[in-house]
Amino acid sequence: MIRKIISGNEAVATAVKLARVGLTGIYPITPQTSIIEKLAEMKAQGEIQTEIVRVESEHSAMAATYGAALAGIRAFTATASQGLLYMHEMVWWVAGSRVPVVMVVGTRAVGAPWNIWNEHTDFTSERDSGWIMAFASNPQEALDLTIQAFRISEDERVFLPVMVGMDGFILSHTKTNVLIPDQEQIDDYLPPRRQPYVIDPEDPVEIGNMFPPEGYMKLRESIHLALKNSEDIIRQHGREYNKKVSPMIDYSTLNSSYRLEDADYAVVLMGAWAGDAMEAIDVLREKGIKIGMLRVRYLRPWSEKEIRENLEGKKGVLVLDRSTSFGRGGPLYIEVKSTIRDTEVKDIVTGLGGVTVGKSDMIYLFSKFVEGIKEDVTWYYPKEVGKLDVRTPRDIE
């Protein structure tokens, strides 16, 4: 193991190298571009054997990756924002085909209007597609989760693609200390690829053909059951990762908690701003407010068991959402609210389109929540927002 100061994108590229990926379908989109730049650099220097396929769009990037995966090669791609939405059709095809693929999403706002900064809407909008969805909160976790993603995806009890989310710019471009495992450790952890079927001229199979209604529904149920069953499998592979590779971050649970055992109030969130929240919690604890945090690491499978164990019985639960489901609040809020009973759940939607929410904002929000906020869903702006220079139809006249 060596320690290196690298960005989240470099950490992901390193994970791809360690996993001995056979093919990457690449198309650049901010903030994911430097993953594929790094991979191309590694390829040019002969560090990796990965076949790098340059394509003309994200749709084709996923299609190329899908094709390679069907042929039995470990395949990887990365995307973000509009690119993920452009890929949307292929994302469903991959999950429906039950073929192991790993993708990293550097999360970013979705237009219109044009915005390159960070939020989670692109990621959460794919939550019904049948992919397993992990979300990292620091570059170390981005590396670890990407390696684990291959293991989970290729497990015969799962056989589903895995998406690893990572906050665009906040993680993707910020350099921190990352512990990089040795190749031998990963070779020990990650066995050769397994998949349910391969394209083989000697033993042909038909893929993408028409299925009658009953057959189709049966297949959908099979995805549902595989995703539900993957919960224990993720824990199992997490424990194995802790044992064989690195015990630094505990992967034996689907979600990570902070000072939650004795807490009266709980905060639920996902992603990199967990760091700010932890600092805010420390400050409030000193003031005598018993508050803790639950960070969702896996949006799919959604561990109802863990969420109930951790949150039920609290005086109140506050969900911080960096994405929206318009007219309903945040997707995370909807998930939490539908899981726990007898506990008050409030939602704050903030941080959209790169709006910075830091420690002081968190302290303000958490203390306001403990005092008791009335609305179920609140939109929070960190600074006093001035009159926006937005054109209205009247101006154009």
Add this chain to the structure above:
Amino acid sequence: MSLLLDYQYFPITKPGKGAGGKTGSWRVVKPVVDLSKCIGCKACFMFCPESTIVPKGGKVTVDYEYCKGCGVCSNVCPVKAISMVSET
């Protein structure tokens, strides 16, 4: 490959004759090959738009499950070995 778990289904099939191309109950005439006349030139095999002519032992037979009864084979046969017989 061993797929051991009862909940695991995959959206694949083995290649075979498509059920969608099967002839329904609507065919009115069918080709009947007179094997004593057939010279095995396979002109009918070449021209059949549904690929229902099956070469067999130097001569030909017809796959009636998929034959639509269009009569092309009967028309191209140089020795008039295929006759269209009414089915109704």
